Amino acid sequence: MDNVIIQENKSNSLFKKNILYFTNGLLKENPALILLLGMCPTLAVTTKVANGIGMGLATTFVLLFSNLLISLLRNFIPTKVRIPSYIVIIASFVTTIDLLMQAYLPLLTNSLGVFLPLIVVNCIILGRAEAFAGKNTAGKSILDALGMGLGFTFALILISLLREFPGTLKIDFSDFGLGILTFLKNADNPTLSIFRFNIYSGAKIFTMPAGAFFILGLILAFKQNIENKKKYGDK
Amino acid sequence: MKKDLIIALKLGSICLVAVLLLSIVNLFTDKKIKLSNQLKMEAANKELFADGVTFKKNHFNKNNELSDEFYFEVYNSTQKMIGYITLINGTGFGGEIALLIAFEKNLKIKNIKLLKNSETPGFGKKWENQKSMDMFVNTNTDDKPFPIKKSMVSPEFLNTPDGVTGATITFNGITEAVARAISLMKQL
Numbered sequence: 550m551d552n553v554i555i556q557e558n559k560s561n562s563l564f565k566k567n568i569l570y571f572t573n574g575l576l577k578e579n580p581a582l583i584l585l586l587g588m589c590p591t592l593a594v595t596t597k598v599a600n601g602i603g604m605g606l607a608t609t610f611v612l613l614f615s616n617l618l619i620s621l622l623r624n625f626i627p628t629k630v631r632i633p634s635y636i637v638i639i640a641s642f643v644t645t646i647d648l649l650m651q652a653y654l655p656l657l658t659n660s661l662g663v664f665l666p667l668i669v670v671n672c673i674i675l676g677r678a679e680a681f682a683g684k685n686t687a688g689k690s691i692l693d694a695l696g697m698g699l700g701f702t703f704a705l706i707l708i709s710l711l712r713e714f715p716g717t718l719k720i721d722f723s724d725f726g727l728g729i730l731t732f733l734k735n736a737d738n739p740t741l742s743i744f745r746f747n748i749y750s751g752a753k754i755f756t757m758p759a760g761a762f763f764i765l766g767l768i769l770a771f772k773q774n775i776e777n778k779k780k781y782g783d784k
Numbered sequence: 785m786k787k788d789l790i791i792a793l794k795l796g797s798i799c800l801v802a803v804l805l806l807s808i809v810n811l812f813t814d815k816k817i818k819l820s821n822q823l824k825m826e827a828a829n830k831e832l833f834a835d836g837v838t839f840k841k842n843h844f845n846k847n848n849e850l851s852d853e854f855y856f857e858v859y860n861s862t863q864k865m866i867g868y869i870t871l872i873n874g875t876g877f878g879g880e881i882a883l884l885i886a887f888e889k890n891l892k893i894k895n896i897k898l899l900k901n902s903e904t905p906g907f908g909k910k911w912e913n914q915k916s917m918d919m920f921v922n923t924n925t926d927d928k929p930f931p932i933k934k935s936m937v938s939p940e941f942l943n944t945p946d947g948v949t950g951a952t953i954t955f956n957g958i959t960e961a962v963a964r965a966i967s968l969m970k971q972l
Contacts, residue, residue: 593904626798627791634798641802645809652816655824662909663878663902 574696601709605702716755874961
């Protein structure tokens with residue numbers, strides 16, 4: 550009887566331990582919002598929610614497969630040439646996703662432009678390969694990749710949502726072959742109006758590069774505020 | 785020596801596997817990518833020459849049918865030739881760009897469209913917007929030469945928010961490619 554309980558506890562803690570590898574990337578070490586890695590795509594492509602989703606999922610795909618392969622090959626890859634080996638593996642998966650997206654989502658490839666092939670030099674991916682996948686088992690590496698990738702995707706969606714909607718008053722999913730989401734009439738050019746007076750038709754600054762810095766800064770400040778309250782109380 | 789050889793062999797084998805993987809992916813996607821590019825081109829042709837019905841593809845160099853620079857002779861519904869559409873390649877900020885240029889019969893520019901490009905979203909990408917090409921429309925005549933430099937662009941186009949500011953290299957890439965297309969078309 551005691552044995553069963555101990556075993557249950559053990560498996561429970563094992564599960565808890567493993568789930569930590571996943572949630573670590575989602576929240577505690579979110580690559581974009583906490584570690585501030587991969588800032589170039591984070592700031593540049595988040596003009597549209599569709600771009601954010603596409604970029605995030607493409608990065609997750611590359612991260613997942615490169616982490617898996619690198620962790621499987623970690624005893625095969627010589628330490629002296631590990632960085633070139635990682636780059637070759639990462640670049641192959643980036644080219645794969647680039648070709649797949651050109652074939653099946655040509656509109657999204659157009660709007661992501663040069664940032665899709667540039668995933669090769671995204672420091673999140675090389676960073677995880679060097680810091681995690683090169684030292685851990687395949688299972689842990691997959692969990693880590695999923696957590697980091699989805700955490701990055703979440704950050705991109707959050708930033709792009711806060712940029713696209715105030716900037717244009719609509720969310721454009723036409724790159725995925727879907728419609729445009731807006732809460733106002735006239736989907737092409739939505740305008741907020743009261744008694745025929747046009748009050749607000751979107752502030753362009755949010756979709757301009759400066760808007761990216763503003764929004765990211767505000768998110769980081771908000772996050773820091775919460776953390777400080779947790780740490781020091783209301784003082 | 786032997787150690788280095790093993791390291792080189794291991795790195796080489798990783799590269800070999802990568803090449804294999806990529807060739808398999810290419811095998812699957814190549815047809816689909818070519819088809820989507822062709823559809824894009826057909827749609828763009830129709831957009832540039834609304835009254836064009838038949839587009840007859842010709843190569844600048846008759847001996848080089850594989851070249852990716854070519855032109856279409858555009859015929860209207862009564863089979864009269866009304867102009868040309870030229871596909872030309874150039875170099876932008878983010879690498880290769882491809883342009884479709886619609887000429888009238890006297891080589892006056894009717895319209896330009898930026899096709900394939902890897903320009904920066906928010907800057908060079910703006911040239912995909914048909915409105916930014918307005919500054920080139922109806923140029924390349926005797927009294928209105930083609931504006932190959934920024935200083936030659938009519939001032940009314942420079943003060944718009946979506947003007948050339950911030951994307952000079954893309955602008956230069958476009959004008960260089962168009963100038964080359966004009967000289968190629970003149971040789972015909």
